[in-house]
Amino acid sequence: MKKTIDIFVFGKTKTLKKEWAIKAIALFSAINVLFIVPDLFYIFGEQGILQQAVNERYIFWYQPVLGWFADIFGYVGISYNATFLIFLAMYMLSLACLWFNFKRPVFAVLSWFIHFMFVNSTYLFSYGADYFVSFMLFMNILICAGYLFKKEHRGALYSFAIRFLQLHLCLVYFFAGIGKLLGTDWLDGNAIWMVINTYTSSTIADGSTAMVAYPIIFKILAWGTVILELLYPILIYSKQTRKVTLVLVLMLHAGIGIFMQFYIFAVLMMLLNIIAFGHYFKWKPSLQEETTKSKASSTKIVYS
Amino acid sequence: MKVLKNILIGYLVIHLLCMIIIGFASFSTFQSEENQENLNPFGKFVANSASYFETPKPVTDAIFFYAKYTGTNRGYSFFSPNISPVKVSMRFMADGKQIKLPFKSPESKLKFRSANLHFNSNIFDIEEREIILKSISSSLFNNHPEVDQIDIYLDLFRFNTLENAQKEGAKVMYKEILGFSTTKNKELAMQATTIQN
Numbered sequence: 288m289k290k291t292i293d294i295f296v297f298g299k300t301k302t303l304k305k306e307w308a309i310k311a312i313a314l315f316s317a318i319n320v321l322f323i324v325p326d327l328f329y330i331f332g333e334q335g336i337l338q339q340a341v342n343e344r345y346i347f348w349y350q351p352v353l354g355w356f357a358d359i360f361g362y363v364g365i366s367y368n369a370t371f372l373i374f375l376a377m378y379m380l381s382l383a384c385l386w387f388n389f390k391r392p393v394f395a396v397l398s399w400f401i402h403f404m405f406v407n408s409t410y411l412f413s414y415g416a417d418y419f420v421s422f423m424l425f426m427n428i429l430i431c432a433g434y435l436f437k438k439e440h441r442g443a444l445y446s447f448a449i450r451f452l453q454l455h456l457c458l459v460y461f462f463a464g465i466g467k468l469l470g471t472d473w474l475d476g477n478a479i480w481m482v483i484n485t486y487t488s489s490t491i492a493d494g495s496t497a498m499v500a501y502p503i504i505f506k507i508l509a510w511g512t513v514i515l516e517l518l519y520p521i522l523i524y525s526k527q528t529r530k531v532t533l534v535l536v537l538m539l540h541a542g543i544g545i546f547m548q549f550y551i552f553a554v555l556m557m558l559l560n561i562i563a564f565g566h567y568f569k570w571k572p573s574l575q576e577e578t579t580k581s582k583a584s585s586t587k588i589v590y591s
Numbered sequence: 592m593k594v595l596k597n598i599l600i601g602y603l604v605i606h607l608l609c610m611i612i613i614g615f616a617s618f619s620t621f622q623s624e625e626n627q628e629n630l631n632p633f634g635k636f637v638a639n640s641a642s643y644f645e646t647p648k649p650v651t652d653a654i655f656f657y658a659k660y661t662g663t664n665r666g667y668s669f670f671s672p673n674i675s676p677v678k679v680s681m682r683f684m685a686d687g688k689q690i691k692l693p694f695k696s697p698e699s700k701l702k703f704r705s706a707n708l709h710f711n712s713n714i715f716d717i718e719e720r721e722i723i724l725k726s727i728s729s730s731l732f733n734n735h736p737e738v739d740q741i742d743i744y745l746d747l748f749r750f751n752t753l754e755n756a757q758k759e760g761a762k763v764m765y766k767e768i769l770g771f772s773t774t775k776n777k778e779l780a781m782q783a784t785t786i787q788n
Contacts, residue, residue, distance in 0.1 A: 465614075
């Protein structure tokens with residue numbers, strides 16, 4: 288049993304290249320910021336739409352916020368907005384260092400911390416995507432931590448990080464699926480109808496009214512979503528269904544991105560799925576076969 | 592390496608346990624009578640069983656501390672158990688003209704929508720409502736120094752359910768509510784609700 292767990296967690300030999308995963312995380316995190324560049328000060332600035340007095344109501348004392356540092360920097364005449372710009376520059380610099388493989392463990396921690404602080408400083412503006420970026424940057428610390436160890440141990444540690452991400456995603460989808468099973472909207476197809484009406488553009492909503500006469504379409508889409516999410520932990524590991532499950536999940540997120548205009552969230556979830564399970568497809572340049580000197584890799588049992 | 596592996600496996604188990612506790616505990620919010628109406632029998636069973644996943648306060652605090660630092664504290668029951676048929680959006684008016692929020696990128700607009708959702712779900716909490724509206728108005732007064740008073744309207748759209756849409760067509764009920772007014776000195780007054788169809 289212990290050996291099986293050891294192989295499962297540390298002996299994963301087939302994954303997307305670590306280099307590819309770290310660069311994808313760094314690039315995505317940078318794009319995430321660039322997406323809101325025209326509005327940065329309305330979100331993060333001292334005179335932003337939702338100011339610090341509002342934000343402070345929702346966060347705990349142990350959650351770092353920009354205000355902590357702005358108060359300190361204020362003693363040397365640096366304003367709140369300038370403090371924000373300093374941290375923003377540090378964040379982008381950290382992502383660049385991750386990309387160029389310079390002191391990755393250090394900059395993985397720094398980028399995670401600054402992003403975490405930004406999310407805390409804009410509690411009401413933060414939604415699912417921001418929390419998933421926080422989680423992804425936390426994952427990146429686990430991935431980059433391997434650089435602190437000898438080369439022969441790095442494969443096992445990267446295997447651990449990927450298993451960690453895989454199992455976490457399984458729980459994410461399972462709870463997303465079970466939550467939908469509790470009500471009535473996802474069972475009778477009304478949820479898809481409501482999502483189209485309340486989240487999509489009027490053109491798509493108008494188009495969907497033509498389909499009202501065929502409620503079965505809405506039911507199939509709703510049940511398809513619930514089943515895919517609920518059974519994701521099983522389907523994504525079963526040899527017969529894993530490829531099609533990955534494709535369906537990527538399609539689900541593409542749909543969320545295109546129709547609901549949750550672009551960042553959609554791409555982020557696709558990226559996490561690709562990092563975790565992307566090796567199911569043979570993209571030769573991005574695959575790696577880690578050779579670990581651990582006992583695990585010397586056995587013939589391989590969990591992919 | 593052996594010690595490190597054991598520590599890592601222990602950490603993985605704790606992480607997964609935390610996620611399971613957070614996941615199930617989030618369903619306990621459906622236990623209230625008001626929310627139970629929207630649940631099916633299985634939903635009621637799960638919501639009522641969610642209390643089994645409640646942990647002693649120090650443990651809960653520790654879990655949420657960890658979850659906040661890893662970005663995993665909000666649970667994952669997206670768009671569930673049901674989807675509200677009502678969409679509410681804020682509109683800011685001054686001297687009969689609409690003041691547009693300054694957001695340019697779609698992602699920023701989505702972020703504001705998230706804040707708007709929070710506002711809508713706490714609209715009857717006077718303190719919460721006032722502090723949010725004062726903050727938004729203060730920012731708008733800064734951007735529009737010529738304005739002395741801002742009226743905040745709530746545009747409510749109620750969509751027909753799929754079942755009703757089949758019988759009556761895809762009707763949308765619209766209500767405009769003049770909810771609040773705020774002046775430059777940040778006095779906020781809730782207006783007598785005016786509803787125009």
